[in-house]
Amino acid sequence: GYSSIKMYAHMMGPSKVHTLFQDIWKYSCRLRHQIFFWLLLHDRVNSRNLLHRKSMVLDSYNCALCSDNTEETLLHLNWNCPFALQCWDTIIPSKPRGISVFDDFQLALEQLPTDIALDIIVMGCWSIWSIRNDKIFRAAVPHIQGWKFYLQDGLWAAQIKAKQTKAAKIRSWVLQNI
Numbered sequence: 001g002y003s004s005i006k007m008y009a010h011m012m013g014p015s016k017v018h019t020l021f022q023d024i025w026k027y028s029c030r031l032r033h034q035i036f037f038w039l040l041l042h043d044r045v046n047s048r049n050l051l052h053r054k055s056m057v058l059d060s061y062n063c064a065l066c067s068d069n070t071e072e073t074l075l076h077l078n079w080n081c082p083f084a085l086q087c088w089d090t091i092i093p094s095k096p097r098g099i100s101v102f103d104d105f106q107l108a109l110e111q112l113p114t115d116i117a118l119d120i121i122v123m124g125c126w127s128i129w130s131i132r133n134d135k136i137f138r139a140a141v142p143h144i145q146g147w148k149f150y151l152q153d154g155l156w157a158a159q160i161k162a163k164q165t166k167a168a169k170i171r172s173w174v175l176q177n178i
Helices: 004-012 019-026 031-041 048-053 074-080 082-091 101-111 117-138 144-161 164-177
Strands: none
Touching: 019 031, 019 101, 019 117, 031 101, 031 117, 074 082, 074 101, 074 117, 082 117, 082 144, 101 117, 117 144, 144 164
């Protein structure tokens, strides 16, 4: 029988998307964190670079977390900023670097426990974003302990939503690494 879904699938052919886009929705993070990460992968989180591209006038388009006078792009903010490097180094020492956001995520995923890796990455990026916003809107000084607090808080919430075996892995990882 005819079905519009079957017709659409036939016309569009097999989908070829990066596995990160498919895997986001399978993990235990809160929905707002999953949506944030999806927007981050699509370069649609309102970084200063995106606001600049949208012709918004700001005093500075440089990264809020560092003094390198580097434009705040999502790649810089989450992976290249000295603050972000310091954060990631606490949980992924000597992480290899990629040439794109997807490479960096993939390389980080390989260094973390398989079942909970994407939860950790999503919450790590959310935590950096939260620290950045705290500095901009609350004049808070960015520090690693604040990042760890946000990361731990998000992972505790994720383990509540997760199945029992995965929740135990998240609890164990948090207790050992943060």
